[in-house]
Amino acid sequence: MGHSCFNLTIEDGIAHIRFSRPDKFNSFIPEFWRELPEAVNNVSDNAEARVIVLSAEGKHFTAGMDISVFMSGALDAPPANREVAAEAFRYNVKSLQDTFSALENARQPVLAAVQGGAVGAGVDLISACDCRYASKDAFFCVQETAIGMTADVGTFPRLTKIIPEGWARQMSYTAERLPATKAKEIGLVNEVYETPEELLENVMKIAKRIAGHAPLAIAGCKKLINYSRDHTTEDTLDYIALWNAAMFRTEDIKESYISKSENREPQYDDLAPVKKGI
Known part of the structure; x- marks a missing residue:
């Protein structure tokens, strides 16, 4: 089955999901929010692999939510009544939240290999993974604050349980870029590698070791x-x-x-x- 935003390969017990829109900084278009949970749930439900690895092509891991999600009306609710529209909007957001919850709910461990930026919804995504690793050029940013919204697809309930609450607050309030070295210092990532190539090589070694256990x-x-x-x-x-x-x-x-x-x-x-x- 083909996917619009990523390539999926399964080999030696490892399901490798590689984001494949480098020209658009692997931003998450409407198709992504349907295809990723379908792929992850299929691997999980059918026991097609023993571990899942997320990585990306190009300069950045992901720029987060693509503007097309906002412009296409994917988050709009049709009723003119404000309260009725708000109730429907809530369910639209919950469907987006389910995309990343699929990673947390998968029976297999999910490892994220981050190079370049993990921005906005990218932080929501990696927060739902079991382990995170980064190349030296990586950075992490809760970008939603800078565009006038509150992050809503997973950052807050998960990030505050991964890193100290003060740092979760600072990242959220300032929308600053957290560099890879600082991310490792506060526990957001397990390890930092010199290059994206070294990053993926080592994450695959970790995945292979996991796949070798019961x-x-x-x-x-x-x-x-x-x-x-x-x-x-x-x-x-x-x-x-x-x-x-x-x-x-x-x-x-x-x-x-x-x-x-x-x-x-x-x-x-x-x-x-x-x-x-x-």
Whole structure:
């Protein structure tokens, strides 16, 4: 299946989504908001890969929301009544939010490799990923403030749980560009690499290492880390006990030890496809 804004390849357990509109700084046109969640949900639901990597072609990771989204009426609500229009607008925004929530809800870890700018909705996107990495030229900007709006597709509920609240506030209030080195210092990115080429090479190495572990264990890690972020320690400990009571797989543990003794790569079962609906 072709996509308007990115290319998707799956190899060695890694689904690589590469934004492919470098001449437009990989801005997010209306098609993007439909195609990205469809692609991510398909990989997740059908267990087509063990890890997802997001990267981009060209100078910048993404310039964020394309002006066409505003100009095309994609966010407009038809009724003239202000309150009725506002109610419909809310649902339009929620559909955009679902695009990035698909990354957070995917059963597989999602790694973002950022070169150049991650601007506006780009910060919303990377905030929904599991891990973020950057090249030395990268910068991050909550640009919405500078154009007279409040970021609304994911930055605030996620960014404040990734970096210190004071920095989330400063980025949001000032719309300043946060350079890669500072982003690493405050925990927004895990690592900074000299060049975009070195960045992608190393992120793929990390993805390959993740793909080599038992998919069920990795899925459990992601689910429980997300759960612990949003719940108390007591609730999370109880949920972890329940999770392992249901999904503790001794076969995977045996395989990890046997493969080491036989000096070979372990062979684990993939996750099962998820059947939705009847």
